[in-house]
Amino acid sequence: MIFIKSIYNEVIKIALKPRSYLGIAAITVLVGVILFALKSDGMSIISFVTSSFEQTLSFEGNVLNGNLVAFIILQMLIVQIPLLIALVTGDLVSGEAAMGTIRLLLTQPISRTQLLLSKFMAGGIYTLIVIVWLGFMSVIMGKMLFGTGDLMVLNSDGLVILQEADVNWRYLGGFLVAFLALFTVSSLSICLSCFTDNSIGPIVTTMSIILLFTIIGTLDVHVFDSVRPFLLTTHMASWRSFFEDPLPIQDIKNSILILFIHNILLISISIYVFNKKDITA
Amino acid sequence: MSEKIIEIKSIAKKFGLFEAVKDVSFHVNQGDVFGFLGPNGAGKSTTIRCMLSLIKPDSGSIEIFGKSIFTHRNEILSRTGSIIEKPDFYKYLSAYKNLEIFSRLSRVSVGKKEIYNMLDFVGLGGREQDKFSSFSHGMKQRLGIAQTLLHNPDLIVLDEPTTGLDPQGIIDIRNLILRLKNEQHKTVILSSHNLAEIEIICNRMVIINKGVSVVEGDVKALMNNEDLVVRLELSDKDKSKALISSKYPNIQITDINDTSIELPMEKSKISELNKDLVQAGIGIFSIEAKRKLEDYFIKMVNA
Numbered sequence: 001m002i003f004i005k006s007i008y009n010e011v012i013k014i015a016l017k018p019r020s021y022l023g024i025a026a027i028t029v030l031v032g033v034i035l036f037a038l039k040s041d042g043m044s045i046i047s048f049v050t051s052s053f054e055q056t057l058s059f060e061g062n063v064l065n066g067n068l069v070a071f072i073i074l075q076m077l078i079v080q081i082p083l084l085i086a087l088v089t090g091d092l093v094s095g096e097a098a099m100g101t102i103r104l105l106l107t108q109p110i111s112r113t114q115l116l117l118s119k120f121m122a123g124g125i126y127t128l129i130v131i132v133w134l135g136f137m138s139v140i141m142g143k144m145l146f147g148t149g150d151l152m153v154l155n156s157d158g159l160v161i162l163q164e165a166d167v168n169w170r171y172l173g174g175f176l177v178a179f180l181a182l183f184t185v186s187s188l189s190i191c192l193s194c195f196t197d198n199s200i201g202p203i204v205t206t207m208s209i210i211l212l213f214t215i216i217g218t219l220d221v222h223v224f225d226s227v228r229p230f231l232l233t234t235h236m237a238s239w240r241s242f243f244e245d246p247l248p249i250q251d252i253k254n255s256i257l258i259l260f261i262h263n264i265l266l267i268s269i270s271i272y273v274f275n276k277k278d279i280t281a
Numbered sequence: 282m283s284e285k286i287i288e289i290k291s292i293a294k295k296f297g298l299f300e301a302v303k304d305v306s307f308h309v310n311q312g313d314v315f316g317f318l319g320p321n322g323a324g325k326s327t328t329i330r331c332m333l334s335l336i337k338p339d340s341g342s343i344e345i346f347g348k349s350i351f352t353h354r355n356e357i358l359s360r361t362g363s364i365i366e367k368p369d370f371y372k373y374l375s376a377y378k379n380l381e382i383f384s385r386l387s388r389v390s391v392g393k394k395e396i397y398n399m400l401d402f403v404g405l406g407g408r409e410q411d412k413f414s415s416f417s418h419g420m421k422q423r424l425g426i427a428q429t430l431l432h433n434p435d436l437i438v439l440d441e442p443t444t445g446l447d448p449q450g451i452i453d454i455r456n457l458i459l460r461l462k463n464e465q466h467k468t469v470i471l472s473s474h475n476l477a478e479i480e481i482i483c484n485r486m487v488i489i490n491k492g493v494s495v496v497e498g499d500v501k502a503l504m505n506n507e508d509l510v511v512r513l514e515l516s517d518k519d520k521s522k523a524l525i526s527s528k529y530p531n532i533q534i535t536d537i538n539d540t541s542i543e544l545p546m547e548k549s550k551i552s553e554l555n556k557d558l559v560q561a562g563i564g565i566f567s568i569e570a571k572r573k574l575e576d577y578f579i580k581m582v583n584a
């Protein structure tokens with residue numbers, strides 16, 4: 001019962017902190033700008049992409065539809081979302097130390113493990129809200145403004161066209177995997193937050209790690225081949241696998257497993273460090 | 282004999298090479314208002330943090346309510362209220378919301394009415410919905426006291442509770458502590474640099490210096506072992522000093538002003554001194570005997 005109350009407390013604290021709304025506001029503005037740009041000049045962008053196929057294929061119907069718009073938005077924004085998540089979750093522990101409230105919090109009759117897990121849960125709830133908002137702004141608003149239709153996706157193997165009726169479940173799956181990846185970012189930032197009493201440090205470090213892993217993942221250097229499959233950032237893009245045909249089920253399962261292992265490791269390290277930590281702040 | 286509420290035995294704690302606490306032992310009885318004294322850096326805060334499980338000592342034992350803090354942490358903390366160093370709350374939340382958040386973790390059902398009553402009790406009535414960031418230091422201290430008392434704890438640990446309070450606030454807190462002791466039989470640990478406050482409020486105390494507990498016991502009993510400080514206001518200061526020096530050669534006399542002197546003296550000899558001065562024709566305008574914790578504290582710390 002006290003664990004549930006503690007989760008509620010943590011959610012309330014996030015909800016009443018002005019910084020928490022930066023993520024939602026940023027998504028609203030960014031998606032709004034992309035929707036506006038596509039609405040005003042989207043067809044010329046589409047023509048530029050489809051021109052190379054026009055000699056072999058003929059495109060009919062509403063190509064620039066809500067499904068494609070949502071896909072473009074996700075492709076563009078999924079890189080920025082970890083920053084918005086880390087901005088809030090990165091100081092869930094260290095922010096308490098910086099503010100001095102950690103003393104009061106840790107003299108309450110709740111175990112440190114329960115308190116920390118309630119912060120992970122609250123971080124997860126915040127991540128879910130951000131991802132649901134991103135889903136609403138991209139898929140729902142996209143379909144409202146651009147209508148619906150078949151989804152045309154250009155990937156490394158070529159052009160994939162998915163039937164309109166075959167798209168919604170793929171978005172659902174894609175968002176679930178994206179949520180798991182972003183929850184891992186949240187876990188990483190909370191874990192880093194346990195090591196310091198500085199509220200900005202974990203946020204900056206989380207972003208630096210994601211940047212570093214992204215560079216390692218992008219560099220085509222053999223020395224990184226063995227680590228690349230295990231990097232968090234490699235699996236942050238796994239939502240895209242839901243838009244391949246046939247569906248690479250094994251790759252998706254593999255990504256989910258690796259993200260789960262990341263979370264278990266990060267949460268375990270956090271619990272160990274937090275329980276050992278002397279509160280001198 | 283009173284029941285021991287807290288028993289601390291030989292705790293020690295190092296931070297790297299620095300020994301914050303080397304060997305601290307003391308006990309607190311049920312119903313005590315226990316003074317916790319020591320100069321800056323003596324290890325008071327570290328000891329209090331160890332008691333409340335914020336810091337794990339390297340060695341020694343801490344028993345509260347007859348149970349080890351290491352194995353019965355939640356049970357002990359559910360019966361304890363504390364302010365450590367300064368009361369820090371969430372700046373972006375109101376006084377009410379802050380208390381509501383901490384009361385949820387207290388294992389005692391605390392409703393809106395109780396929170397409002399408590400805020401009123403500590404003098405924050407009417408400011409319930411104001412944000413913590415807008416509070417003065419004194420108001421923050423009051424909110425800290427409210428949070429400490431909200432779940433009706435048996436043991437109250439107050440680390441410098443009167444810092445930043447105006448004179449009326451200090452008297453209010455002092456009276457509150459005495460009421461908690463006398464009416465509700467709470468046990469209070471009071472860490473303070475205000476020695477006069479400790480002298481007035483506390484019945485027992487410990488003095489810690491350089492990470493070691495130097496002396497522990499009943500405040501009055503400890504002070505009774507010491508000489509009184511006698512301040513005399515006299516018609517002829519120089520004649521008085523010569524008389525006292527000849528009769529009590531080992532006594533050190535301190536000039537206070539043109540007409541007053543101070544000297545240490547056993548209680549039993551004060552009337553004799555009075556008689557000698559009168560017989561020598563010296564007028565005595567005032568005579569005040571006091572026993573100062575401040576002097577005792579400095580003596581113990583410098584020992």
